Amino acid sequence: MKKVLNRILWIAALVVVLVATVFANLEYNKRPTHDLKVEMAWSWNPTLASVDGVKKKVLQKSPHIVGQRIDNIKLEEIEKEVAENSQFTDVRAFLKLNGDVVMKVKSRKAILRVFDEKGYNLYLGKGKVLMGTSLSNSQRLLVASGHLPYLSPEEKIRVLNNERRLPRIYSDVYDLAELIQDDEFLDALIDQIYINKKGEAELIPKIGVKLIEFGKLENMEIKLKNLKTFYINGKDIIDWQKYRSINIKFENQVVCSKK
Secondary structure, eight states: OHHHHHHHHHHHHHHHHHHHHHHHHHHHHHSBOOEEEEEEOOOSSOOSOOHHHHHHHHHHHOTTOTTSBGGGOOHHHHHHHHHTSTTEEEEEEEEOTTSEEEEEEEEOOEEEEEEOTTSOEEEEETTTEEEOOOOTTOOOOEEEEESOOOOOHHHHHHHHTTSSOOOHHHHHHHHHHHHHHTSHHHHHHEEEEEEOTTSOEEEEESSSSSEEEEESSSSHHHHHHHHHHHHHHHTTTOOGGGEEEEEOOSTTOOEEEEO
Protein backbone atom coordinates (compact mmCIF):
# COMPACT_ATOMS: atom_id res chain seq x y z
CA MET A 1 0.00 0.00 0.00
CA LYS A 2 2.85 2.35 0.87
CA LYS A 3 4.52 1.69 -2.50
CA VAL A 4 1.28 2.44 -4.33
CA LEU A 5 0.83 5.67 -2.38
CA ASN A 6 4.39 6.77 -3.15
CA ARG A 7 3.85 6.05 -6.83
CA ILE A 8 0.64 8.08 -6.82
CA LEU A 9 2.44 10.98 -5.13
CA TRP A 10 5.26 10.85 -7.71
CA ILE A 11 2.76 10.84 -10.56
CA ALA A 12 0.84 13.72 -9.00
CA ALA A 13 4.07 15.72 -8.56
CA LEU A 14 5.00 15.06 -12.18
CA VAL A 15 1.58 16.20 -13.38
CA VAL A 16 1.90 19.38 -11.29
CA VAL A 17 5.32 20.10 -12.79
CA LEU A 18 4.06 19.49 -16.34
CA VAL A 19 1.01 21.70 -15.81
CA ALA A 20 3.19 24.44 -14.28
CA THR A 21 5.59 24.21 -17.20
CA VAL A 22 2.82 24.41 -19.77
CA PHE A 23 1.23 27.32 -17.92
CA ALA A 24 4.60 29.13 -17.67
CA ASN A 25 5.17 28.64 -21.40
CA LEU A 26 1.73 29.98 -22.20
CA GLU A 27 2.35 33.03 -20.05
CA TYR A 28 5.84 33.49 -21.53
CA ASN A 29 4.49 33.33 -25.09
CA LYS A 30 2.00 36.10 -24.29
CA ARG A 31 4.80 38.46 -23.20
CA PRO A 32 6.05 41.12 -25.60
CA THR A 33 9.58 40.97 -26.95
CA HIS A 34 11.97 43.25 -25.11
CA ASP A 35 14.71 44.18 -27.60
CA LEU A 36 16.46 43.19 -30.85
CA LYS A 37 20.15 42.38 -30.47
CA VAL A 38 22.72 41.36 -33.08
CA GLU A 39 25.85 39.42 -32.22
CA MET A 40 28.44 39.34 -34.99
CA ALA A 41 31.47 37.08 -34.84
CA TRP A 42 34.44 39.45 -34.56
CA SER A 43 37.20 38.97 -37.09
CA TRP A 44 40.21 40.69 -38.62
CA ASN A 45 38.84 39.73 -42.02
CA PRO A 46 37.63 42.62 -44.20
CA THR A 47 33.83 42.59 -44.25
CA LEU A 48 31.04 44.81 -45.55
CA ALA A 49 28.61 43.70 -42.85
CA SER A 50 27.81 45.60 -39.67
CA VAL A 51 25.61 45.13 -36.61
CA ASP A 52 23.54 48.19 -37.55
CA GLY A 53 23.14 46.85 -41.09
CA VAL A 54 21.70 43.55 -39.83
CA LYS A 55 19.31 45.35 -37.48
CA LYS A 56 18.12 47.57 -40.31
CA LYS A 57 17.51 44.53 -42.51
CA VAL A 58 15.44 42.78 -39.83
CA LEU A 59 13.41 45.90 -39.00
CA GLN A 60 12.65 46.50 -42.67
CA LYS A 61 11.04 43.07 -42.84
CA SER A 62 9.54 43.07 -39.33
CA PRO A 63 9.20 46.71 -38.17
CA HIS A 64 7.16 45.74 -35.09
CA ILE A 65 9.37 42.89 -33.91
CA VAL A 66 10.13 44.72 -30.65
CA GLY A 67 7.04 44.78 -28.46
CA GLN A 68 5.29 42.01 -30.41
CA ARG A 69 3.97 38.93 -28.59
CA ILE A 70 6.62 36.23 -28.42
CA ASP A 71 4.34 33.59 -29.92
CA ASN A 72 3.98 35.77 -33.03
CA ILE A 73 7.73 35.84 -33.70
CA LYS A 74 8.72 33.60 -36.63
CA LEU A 75 12.42 32.99 -36.10
CA GLU A 76 12.88 30.83 -39.21
CA GLU A 77 11.53 33.58 -41.46
CA ILE A 78 13.86 36.14 -39.86
CA GLU A 79 16.84 33.81 -40.33
CA LYS A 80 15.92 33.21 -43.97
CA GLU A 81 15.54 36.93 -44.69
CA VAL A 82 18.98 37.81 -43.31
CA ALA A 83 20.69 34.69 -44.73
CA GLU A 84 19.64 35.71 -48.26
CA ASN A 85 22.27 38.44 -48.03
CA SER A 86 25.49 37.01 -49.51
CA GLN A 87 27.51 39.00 -46.98
CA PHE A 88 26.79 36.30 -44.38
CA THR A 89 27.88 32.68 -44.18
CA ASP A 90 25.85 31.68 -41.12
CA VAL A 91 22.72 33.11 -39.44
CA ARG A 92 20.99 31.99 -36.25
CA ALA A 93 17.98 33.58 -34.51
CA PHE A 94 16.68 32.74 -31.05
CA LEU A 95 14.73 34.16 -28.10
CA LYS A 96 16.17 34.73 -24.63
CA LEU A 97 14.17 34.29 -21.45
CA ASN A 98 14.08 38.07 -20.90
CA GLY A 99 12.30 38.50 -24.24
CA ASP A 100 15.26 39.64 -26.34
CA VAL A 101 15.33 38.52 -29.98
CA VAL A 102 18.96 37.68 -30.72
CA MET A 103 20.57 37.35 -34.17
CA LYS A 104 23.95 35.63 -34.30
CA VAL A 105 25.63 36.16 -37.67
CA LYS A 106 28.96 35.29 -39.24
CA SER A 107 30.12 37.66 -41.96
CA ARG A 108 31.77 36.64 -45.20
CA LYS A 109 35.36 37.78 -45.80
CA ALA A 110 35.57 40.38 -48.57
CA ILE A 111 38.47 39.72 -50.96
CA LEU A 112 38.26 42.21 -53.81
CA ARG A 113 36.58 45.44 -54.86
CA VAL A 114 35.98 45.61 -58.61
CA PHE A 115 35.40 48.67 -60.79
CA ASP A 116 34.13 47.55 -64.18
CA GLU A 117 34.67 49.22 -67.56
CA LYS A 118 31.68 51.51 -66.96
CA GLY A 119 32.93 52.61 -63.55
CA TYR A 120 30.38 50.66 -61.51
CA ASN A 121 31.66 48.70 -58.54
CA LEU A 122 30.96 45.38 -56.90
CA TYR A 123 32.61 43.18 -54.30
CA LEU A 124 33.75 39.58 -54.42
CA GLY A 125 33.84 37.63 -51.17
CA LYS A 126 35.43 34.39 -50.03
CA GLY A 127 34.42 31.56 -52.34
CA LYS A 128 34.02 33.88 -55.38
CA VAL A 129 30.67 35.04 -54.06
CA LEU A 130 29.22 38.28 -55.39
CA MET A 131 28.53 40.52 -52.39
CA GLY A 132 26.34 43.54 -51.83
CA THR A 133 27.77 47.01 -52.31
CA SER A 134 26.77 48.35 -48.90
CA LEU A 135 29.51 50.52 -47.42
CA SER A 136 28.10 50.44 -43.89
CA ASN A 137 31.32 48.93 -42.61
CA SER A 138 33.69 49.09 -45.56
CA GLN A 139 37.29 48.02 -45.24
CA ARG A 140 40.28 48.86 -47.41
CA LEU A 141 40.50 46.11 -50.00
CA LEU A 142 42.61 45.23 -52.99
CA VAL A 143 41.06 46.97 -56.03
CA ALA A 144 40.71 45.60 -59.57
CA SER A 145 39.78 47.91 -62.44
CA GLY A 146 40.15 48.38 -66.18
CA HIS A 147 38.59 46.31 -68.94
CA LEU A 148 36.26 44.23 -66.80
CA PRO A 149 32.78 43.50 -68.20
CA TYR A 150 29.79 45.38 -66.85
CA LEU A 151 27.18 43.27 -65.06
CA SER A 152 23.65 44.65 -65.16
CA PRO A 153 21.47 44.45 -62.02
CA GLU A 154 19.61 41.55 -63.62
CA GLU A 155 22.86 39.69 -64.36
CA LYS A 156 24.04 40.25 -60.78
CA ILE A 157 20.82 38.73 -59.46
CA ARG A 158 21.30 35.71 -61.72
CA VAL A 159 24.84 35.27 -60.41
CA LEU A 160 23.62 35.57 -56.82
CA ASN A 161 20.94 32.96 -57.53
CA ASN A 162 23.52 30.63 -59.14
CA GLU A 163 21.69 30.90 -62.46
CA ARG A 164 24.84 32.00 -64.25
CA ARG A 165 28.56 31.99 -63.53
CA LEU A 166 30.79 34.95 -62.97
CA PRO A 167 32.60 35.99 -66.16
CA ARG A 168 35.89 34.09 -66.44
CA ILE A 169 37.96 37.27 -66.11
CA TYR A 170 36.31 38.01 -62.74
CA SER A 171 37.10 34.51 -61.52
CA ASP A 172 40.73 34.80 -62.63
CA VAL A 173 41.19 38.22 -61.05
CA TYR A 174 39.70 36.88 -57.83
CA ASP A 175 42.27 34.04 -57.83
CA LEU A 176 45.09 36.55 -58.27
CA ALA A 177 43.73 38.79 -55.50
CA GLU A 178 43.41 35.85 -53.11
CA LEU A 179 47.01 34.76 -53.78
CA ILE A 180 48.20 38.30 -53.07
CA GLN A 181 46.14 38.58 -49.87
CA ASP A 182 47.35 35.22 -48.59
CA ASP A 183 50.97 36.43 -48.66
CA GLU A 184 51.79 39.07 -46.07
CA PHE A 185 54.63 40.55 -48.14
CA LEU A 186 52.66 40.76 -51.39
CA ASP A 187 49.58 42.08 -49.61
CA ALA A 188 51.67 44.96 -48.25
CA LEU A 189 53.28 45.55 -51.67
CA ILE A 190 50.40 45.46 -54.18
CA ASP A 191 47.79 48.22 -54.18
CA GLN A 192 45.77 47.60 -57.36
CA ILE A 193 45.20 45.19 -60.24
CA TYR A 194 44.52 46.71 -63.66
CA ILE A 195 43.26 44.68 -66.64
CA ASN A 196 44.33 46.17 -69.97
CA LYS A 197 42.70 45.85 -73.42
CA LYS A 198 44.53 42.59 -74.10
CA GLY A 199 43.03 41.05 -70.96
CA GLU A 200 46.44 41.05 -69.30
CA ALA A 201 47.04 42.15 -65.73
CA GLU A 202 49.16 45.05 -64.56
CA LEU A 203 49.93 45.42 -60.86
CA ILE A 204 50.27 48.81 -59.21
CA PRO A 205 52.67 48.57 -56.25
CA LYS A 206 52.70 50.83 -53.19
CA ILE A 207 56.50 51.13 -53.29
CA GLY A 208 59.27 50.63 -55.83
CA VAL A 209 58.44 50.99 -59.51
CA LYS A 210 55.15 52.41 -60.79
CA LEU A 211 54.07 49.35 -62.77
CA ILE A 212 54.48 45.56 -62.71
CA GLU A 213 53.59 43.88 -66.01
CA PHE A 214 52.00 40.62 -64.88
CA GLY A 215 50.70 39.43 -68.26
CA LYS A 216 48.13 36.72 -68.77
CA LEU A 217 46.29 35.42 -65.72
CA GLU A 218 48.08 32.09 -65.72
CA ASN A 219 51.02 30.57 -63.82
CA MET A 220 50.09 33.11 -61.17
CA GLU A 221 51.80 31.45 -58.22
CA ILE A 222 55.13 31.17 -60.07
CA LYS A 223 55.00 34.80 -61.23
CA LEU A 224 54.22 36.09 -57.75
CA LYS A 225 56.98 33.96 -56.24
CA ASN A 226 59.48 35.41 -58.75
CA LEU A 227 58.27 38.94 -57.98
CA LYS A 228 58.58 38.47 -54.23
CA THR A 229 62.08 36.96 -54.54
CA PHE A 230 63.18 39.82 -56.80
CA TYR A 231 61.95 42.49 -54.39
CA ILE A 232 63.48 40.83 -51.33
CA ASN A 233 66.85 40.16 -52.97
CA GLY A 234 67.05 43.56 -54.64
CA LYS A 235 65.82 45.82 -51.86
CA ASP A 236 69.35 46.87 -50.82
CA ILE A 237 71.06 46.96 -54.24
CA ILE A 238 68.47 48.38 -56.66
CA ASP A 239 67.78 52.09 -57.02
CA TRP A 240 64.03 51.94 -57.73
CA GLN A 241 64.02 55.57 -58.87
CA LYS A 242 65.88 54.57 -62.04
CA TYR A 243 63.28 52.06 -63.21
CA ARG A 244 59.85 52.56 -64.76
CA SER A 245 58.46 49.00 -64.66
CA ILE A 246 59.08 45.34 -63.88
CA ASN A 247 58.04 42.63 -66.35
CA ILE A 248 57.22 39.18 -64.93
CA LYS A 249 55.16 37.95 -67.90
CA PHE A 250 57.54 35.17 -68.82
CA GLU A 251 58.44 32.06 -66.87
CA ASN A 252 61.43 32.46 -64.53
CA GLN A 253 62.25 35.92 -65.90
CA VAL A 254 62.13 39.31 -64.24
CA VAL A 255 62.97 42.19 -66.56
CA CYS A 256 63.33 45.81 -65.42
CA SER A 257 62.78 48.75 -67.76
CA LYS A 258 64.60 52.02 -67.06
CA LYS A 259 62.90 55.39 -67.27
